[in-house]
Amino acid sequence: MKLSPDETILWELGFVHLNLTIVTTWALMFVMVAGAALITRNLKSDIRISRWQCVLEIIVTGINSQIKEVGLDRPEKYISFIGTLFLFIAVANVSIILPWYHPPTGSLSTTTALAICVFMAVPFYGIGSEGFINYLKSYYQPTFIMLPFNLISEVSRTLALAIRLFGNMMSGGMVVAILITITPLIFPVIMNALGLLTGIVQAYIFSILATVYIAAAVKKPSITDK
Amino acid sequence: MQIDWFTVIAQIINFFILVWLLKRYLYQPILGAIDAREKKINGQIQDAEGKREDAQREKALYIEKNKLFDEQKQQHLNDLLDEIKAERKKRLDAVAGEAEMLRAEHKHALLTKQNDMLKEIAQKTQREVLQISRKTLKDLATVSLDEQMIAVFLKKLRTVQPEEKLQLIQAYQSAANPVRVQTAFNLDSDLQNEIKSEVDKILGASAEYLFRVSSQLTNGIELSLNGYKFSWTVSAYLDELQQEVSETIKQTSDAVAQQK
Numbered sequence: 208m209k210l211s212p213d214e215t216i217l218w219e220l221g222f223v224h225l226n227l228t229i230v231t232t233w234a235l236m237f238v239m240v241a242g243a244a245l246i247t248r249n250l251k252s253d254i255r256i257s258r259w260q261c262v263l264e265i266i267v268t269g270i271n272s273q274i275k276e277v278g279l280d281r282p283e284k285y286i287s288f289i290g291t292l293f294l295f296i297a298v299a300n301v302s303i304i305l306p307w308y309h310p311p312t313g314s315l316s317t318t319t320a321l322a323i324c325v326f327m328a329v330p331f332y333g334i335g336s337e338g339f340i341n342y343l344k345s346y347y348q349p350t351f352i353m354l355p356f357n358l359i360s361e362v363s364r365t366l367a368l369a370i371r372l373f374g375n376m377m378s379g380g381m382v383v384a385i386l387i388t389i390t391p392l393i394f395p396v397i398m399n400a401l402g403l404l405t406g407i408v409q410a411y412i413f414s415i416l417a418t419v420y421i422a423a424a425v426k427k428p429s430i431t432d433k
Numbered sequence: 434m435q436i437d438w439f440t441v442i443a444q445i446i447n448f449f450i451l452v453w454l455l456k457r458y459l460y461q462p463i464l465g466a467i468d469a470r471e472k473k474i475n476g477q478i479q480d481a482e483g484k485r486e487d488a489q490r491e492k493a494l495y496i497e498k499n500k501l502f503d504e505q506k507q508q509h510l511n512d513l514l515d516e517i518k519a520e521r522k523k524r525l526d527a528v529a530g531e532a533e534m535l536r537a538e539h540k541h542a543l544l545t546k547q548n549d550m551l552k553e554i555a556q557k558t559q560r561e562v563l564q565i566s567r568k569t570l571k572d573l574a575t576v577s578l579d580e581q582m583i584a585v586f587l588k589k590l591r592t593v594q595p596e597e598k599l600q601l602i603q604a605y606q607s608a609a610n611p612v613r614v615q616t617a618f619n620l621d622s623d624l625q626n627e628i629k630s631e632v633d634k635i636l637g638a639s640a641e642y643l644f645r646v647s648s649q650l651t652n653g654i655e656l657s658l659n660g661y662k663f664s665w666t667v668s669a670y671l672d673e674l675q676q677e678v679s680e681t682i683k684q685t686s687d688a689v690a691q692q693k
Contacts, residue, residue: 213437228440232447240454247462252469260466267463283464287456295451311444316437320444 210377212309213316228314235298235311266294277415278422285421288328292321293414300376300406304399310406313376315369322369325417326361333424342424368416375409559667563652578652579618583627586654586665590631593663598635600661608659611641615657617650632656 212227219225246259256264270290274282299312311317333342346357379402386394566578593601605612614620614628625644633639647655653666 213440222439224439226437226440228437229443229447232444236447236451236454239451240458243455243459247458247466250462250466252466252473254470254474256466260463263459263463264467267460268467271464283460286460286464287452290460291448291452291455294455295448314437314440315435316440317444319436320441320448323441324445324448 210381211314211316212311213314215309227309228311228317231309232299232311232317235295235302239294239298273415274418277418279418279425285332285418288324289414289418289421292325292417293410296321296372296410296413297407300410301403303379303402303406309380310376312372312406312409313380315373315377318369318373318376321372321413322365325368325420326365328417329361329420329424332421336425345424364416364420368413372409372413375405379405559652559671563667579616579620580624582653582665582667583620583624587627587631589665590635590663593635597663601658601663602636604659604661605636605638605640610659611643613657614642614644615647615650615655616644617647617652617654619646620644628654628656 212231215227217225217227217230243263246257246263249257250260251257267286267290270286270293271282274285274289279285296312299310302308303310330342333345337345346354348357379398383395383398383402386398563578612632614625620628625642629640629642632642650666653664653669655662655664655666657663
């Protein structure tokens with residue numbers, strides 16, 4: 208039994224190889240981008256809009272409001288990163304209802320990659336907002352003694368992000384696989400439904416934690432003024 | 434369960450590509466459409482606000498105009514009523530005046546008619562009286578009334594006042610016409626000669642005479658010369674008689690009043 212889709216190698220040439228995780232990710236990317244392009248091709252700014260445009264607007268404005276609630280004043284600046292994080296994880300997790308589908312989020316490599324992206328995004332937005340020196344000074348806060356702890360915190364929370372998502376998705380797949388062998392009739396369906404819920408919750412947790420980390424790095428102008 | 438670093442790198446690249454693609458095809462168009470709609474709605478709201486203000490202004494103007502119109506209408510109505518009243522009064526006055534005038538005309542016509550009737554009665558009466566007198570005189574004294582009237586006329590000529598005589602002479606001297614003598618009956622030549630001789634005596638000259646029968650004279654004789662007239666008629670005689678009787682009655686009544 209394969210625990211991760213990384214183990215399914217489809218093509219290999221030395222260090223370079225295509226596994227199921229990468230191929231599934233490409234497929235998801237294609238579906239998401241093609242769907243978005245198709246729907247946004249005929250956008251209307253009238254009062255009456257199409258249903259699909261309405262769905263996308265609900266998703267985008269929902270993500271925007273969540274970012275704003277966390278404390279980032281200009282959500283349109285962060286929505287590309289945080290929104291993509293949420294949508295990718297959510298679509299990858301919800302797609303488990305498809306047969307023979309293995310979510311790329313069930314691969315530790317993918318979750319690690321996403322965690323590394325968050326790890327890079329935090330200083331990127333922090334430096335962009337506060338400047339390089341001020342961002343580095345934040346590691347000394349409240350005192351220089353906190354520097355190692357802050358550094359450990361940065362690394363540990365990245366690890367936590369990666370392991371949390373991977374653990375949840377992998378365990379969900381594992382549980383369904385085990386249940387299919389024991390009681391193949393009803394319980395796998397229930398667990399799959401539960402997996403859908405878990406997947407959405409995990410996408411939300413991952414993206415909201417990323418938002419919190421970025422918000423912590425970006426000082427709010429109103430607070431600075433006070 | 435281990436980390437495949439090639440997959441990690443590939444997934445990081447995949448993720449950033451996805452970020453760029455979704456930014457290009459999802460977030461930007463959707464946020465742009467939302468912004469455009471918000472602007473459009475704001476524009477519509479502002480437009481509606483402007484229209485609402487315009488409508489309020491129009492409403493206020495309309496109410497004001499309506500009020501003014503009502504006032505003007507009432508004013509015109511009042512003016513019209515006043516004009517109608519004035520016109521009614523004027524027409525009633527005109528009709529009343531016309532009625533008064535018609536009444537006066539009618540009254541005048543009645544009086545005229547009455548006078549004409551009285552005059553006619555008087556003339557008829559005179560004619561009847563003369564006829565009776567003529568017949569009576571003829572039957573009793575074998576004297577015609579015409580002859581008697583000429584006799585009276587001649588007597589009046591003989592006793593004419595000096596002023597009147599002078600007037601007759603002056604009229605004769607200034608006139609080129611003959612002396613006109615009008616009677617209600619035909620005069621025979623003896624009576625004509627008598628009159629001629631009496632007038633010639635007054636004038637002191639032999640004048641020319643023109644004798645004429647006039648239907649306008651009921652009875653009596655009239656001598657006219659260049660505007661001067663000398664006559665004796667039964668009407669004048671009766672008028673004179675009536676005047677004398679009236680004066681006598683008046684004097685008598687005054688005397689009775691003084692005695693009381």
